[in-house]
Structures are given as C-alpha cells and as structure tokens.
Amino acid sequence: MTTVKPSLQSCIGEEPNNLDRWMRPPADLIHSMSEEELLWRASFSPRVKKYPFKRVPKIAFVFLTKGPLPLAPLWERFFKGHKGLYSIYIHSLPSYQADFPSSSVFYNRQIPSQVSEWGKMSMCDAERRLLANALLDIHNEWFVLLSESCIPLFNFTTVYNHISQSKYSFIGAFDELGPYGRGRYNYNMLPEVNITQWRKGSQWFEIDRKLALYIVEDAKLYPKFAEFCKPACFVDEHYFPTLLTIRAANLLANRTITWTDWSRGGAHPATFGQSDITEEFMKRIFEGQSCVYNDKSYSICYLFARKFAPSALERLFFLAPKYLGF
Incomplete structure (x- = not known):
C-alpha cells in the first residue's frame, strides 16, 4: 500500500486543529536532512503573526551532551505534569546510543548529531543544529x-513564567577590553565585524524564536568566525554574543540565567559532587541575588545551575523539595 503524505494544498481548507497537527514535526526526531537542508528548513518564519490555530508556546530545552544524562531523574521530576509546555532535544556524540525507557521524557529525543569539540566551531555547529531541530516545531x-551537568533551580511553573514574561532574552554579550575579550579579536573579521562590535558571553543561553532564527539563518558572520576565531579565541564564547549584538542588541538582557562557579580559577568552572551538596551550598546559590529583570530590580537571577557530577544526584533529590520547589 502506498502512503500519501498530505500536501500544503490539501491542508488549506482544513479545520485549525488539523492544520495544527500538520505543522507539528514527526515525533521521531531522526531525519535524513543534510546540515544545509536542516538550516534552510528551520529558517522558515510565518509573515502573518496571528496563528490560524490554537498555539500554546513551549520552551525547548536543548541538551548539548557527550553521552548519558546522569541527572535525568531530577529533570524527570521537574518536567512531570507539564506536558504540552516544553520540548526536549538532545545532541550527543554520534556513537552514543541512549537507552531511556519509553516512559521517560527523554525517550527518542536525540537529534542527528556530529562530533563537537570544546572551543571550536563544531561546538557552535552543534548548538545551531539543536536550535534548527527545535525550530521545526512551530x-x-x-x-x-x-x-548534562545542569540542574533546574526552580519548579517548572516558575521557570516557564520567568522566561515567557521576560521582555529580553538571556545571553551575555560583554565588551571586555582585556586579553580575553577584545584581545581575541582578529582584524581579518572586517568588514563584517568591527572590534567595537566584538562581544563575549557565557555559552549557556536562553533566547526567543526571533533570535534563534537569526542564528540558524546566518551565513554572513559564520565564515569569518569559522576561519578567524580559533583557540585561543574560543568561538563558543564570541560568535552568538557578537552576532546577536549586531542583529538585535536591544533584545538582550546581557546576562545568563545559568549559575556557574568560577571562583576556583582555571579554564573550567567548578564541578560539584555528593560531598558538596549541603544545605549551606544550596543557600549560597540562592541568597544575596540581585539583578535586573524587565528593567526592574529582581531577586531571581538564575533559573539553572552547573556543573554537577553524577554523584550529586542523590543529595539533590533529597534537597529538591526544600530548595528547588519540586
């Protein structure tokens, strides 16, 4: 029997619910699109902003991992009861085969992936790949x-409301004058990127659909960064902050919402294991916060935190009801 896929023409006269179903991507995220085809498809954007069907906006949680998600049980608890308000996408090493049970929110959520290396353009490629796959769901x-080392710091409702009600997207984009900021700029970036436009920020971000589209459709700055921002210019700290500053600086909160501890020094932030997860540690994350949210002073600055080792899971589970709210 031949299966006939519905065409756009066949959907024009259908009820909104049917059109809604037609717009949804397949439940199985595995596809055969090339990188070029994926980015092209993901760059589509409706010009009519009023949707002809009921659209409940979702948060896409995109996980950039090496392999397993050792903290998945904590995330399972975080997501429980909120189906329809989130999507999950996982980019891991191509050789990794996930074994999540069918009851898991992470089941079949891996996207076609490629090897990504820290500090290199392949890391940004992986992030673009994640965004592109997530953009396929309108x-x-x-x-x-x-x-894989991140945890949520609040319950799902708090996270959803905080992100959905923000006027800005959360990505750091700083004009750092020292050797680790402007010192990494290469004048071969001209004329596409002037040194005054060069920005630095955390790799971990939250952006809205408009900014995600800017990232996947970019073909102007990408070649420059791929050729002229190589270690010790760590491209994952500069490409997206610079691109989005040039395209939409007024839409950036200019800070991350992922808490990280750099107090120990070195090229990588601190990693916390079982012995670190105490009540005093949890209080240190939450207390004394003050930042700007929607142009006003606010006490919640971070919604997520990293880096947590697999051994931290049991203690995080124990303290989650009191400190994480779920």
Whole structure:
C-alpha cells in the first residue's frame, strides 16, 4: 500500500486543529536532512503573526551532551505534569546510543548529531543544529541551552513564567577590553565585524524564536568566525554574543540565567559532587541575588545551575523539595 503524505494544498481548507497537527514535526526526531537542508528548513518564519490555530508556546530545552544524562531523574521530576509546555532535544556524540525507557521524557529525543569539540566551531555547529531541530516545531517559542551537568533551580511553573514574561532574552554579550575579550579579536573579521562590535558571553543561553532564527539563518558572520576565531579565541564564547549584538542588541538582557562557579580559577568552572551538596551550598546559590529583570530590580537571577557530577544526584533529590520547589 502506498502512503500519501498530505500536501500544503490539501491542508488549506482544513479545520485549525488539523492544520495544527500538520505543522507539528514527526515525533521521531531522526531525519535524513543534510546540515544545509536542516538550516534552510528551520529558517522558515510565518509573515502573518496571528496563528490560524490554537498555539500554546513551549520552551525547548536543548541538551548539548557527550553521552548519558546522569541527572535525568531530577529533570524527570521537574518536567512531570507539564506536558504540552516544553520540548526536549538532545545532541550527543554520534556513537552514543541512549537507552531511556519509553516512559521517560527523554525517550527518542536525540537529534542527528556530529562530533563537537570544546572551543571550536563544531561546538557552535552543534548548538545551531539543536536550535534548527527545535525550530521545526512551530510551538517552540523559547530555547534554553543546557548540558548534562545542569540542574533546574526552580519548579517548572516558575521557570516557564520567568522566561515567557521576560521582555529580553538571556545571553551575555560583554565588551571586555582585556586579553580575553577584545584581545581575541582578529582584524581579518572586517568588514563584517568591527572590534567595537566584538562581544563575549557565557555559552549557556536562553533566547526567543526571533533570535534563534537569526542564528540558524546566518551565513554572513559564520565564515569569518569559522576561519578567524580559533583557540585561543574560543568561538563558543564570541560568535552568538557578537552576532546577536549586531542583529538585535536591544533584545538582550546581557546576562545568563545559568549559575556557574568560577571562583576556583582555571579554564573550567567548578564541578560539584555528593560531598558538596549541603544545605549551606544550596543557600549560597540562592541568597544575596540581585539583578535586573524587565528593567526592574529582581531577586531571581538564575533559573539553572552547573556543573554537577553524577554523584550529586542523590543529595539533590533529597534537597529538591526544600530548595528547588519540586
């Protein structure tokens, strides 16, 4: 029997619910599109902003990992009861085969992936790949980049409201004058990127659909960064902050919402294991916060935190009801 796929023409006269179903991507994220085809397809954007069907905006949680998600049980608890308000996408090493049970929110959420290396353009490629796959679902409105060592700091409702009600997207984009900021700029970036436009920020971000589209459609700055921002210019700290500053600086909160501890020094932030997860540690994350949210002073600055080792899971589970709210 031949299966006939519905065409756009066959959907024009259908009820909104049917059109809604037609717009949804397949439940199985595995596809055969090339990188070029994926980015092209993901760059589509409706010019008519009023949707002809009921659209509940979702947060796409995009996980950039090496392999397993050791903290998945904590995330399972975080997502429980909120189906329809989130999507999950996982980019891991191509050789990794996930074994999540069918009951898991992470089941079949891996996208076609390629090897990504720290500090190199392949890392940004992986992030673009995640965003592109998530953009295929028209219901995804916000996109949060996470790693396997990240945890949520609040319950799902708080996170959803904080992100959905923000006027800005959360990505750091700083004009740092020292050797680790402007010192990494290469004048071969001209004329596409002037040194005054050069920005630095955390790799971990939350952006809305408009900014995600800017990232996947970019063909102007990408070649420059791929050729002229190589270690010790760490491209994942500069490409997206610079691109989005040039395209939409007024839409950036200019800070990350992922808490990280750099107090120990070195090229990588601190990693916390079982012995670190105490009540005093949790209080240190939450207390004394003050930042700007929607142009006003606010006490919640971070919605996520990293880096947590697999051994931290049991203690995080124990303290989650008191400190994380779920």
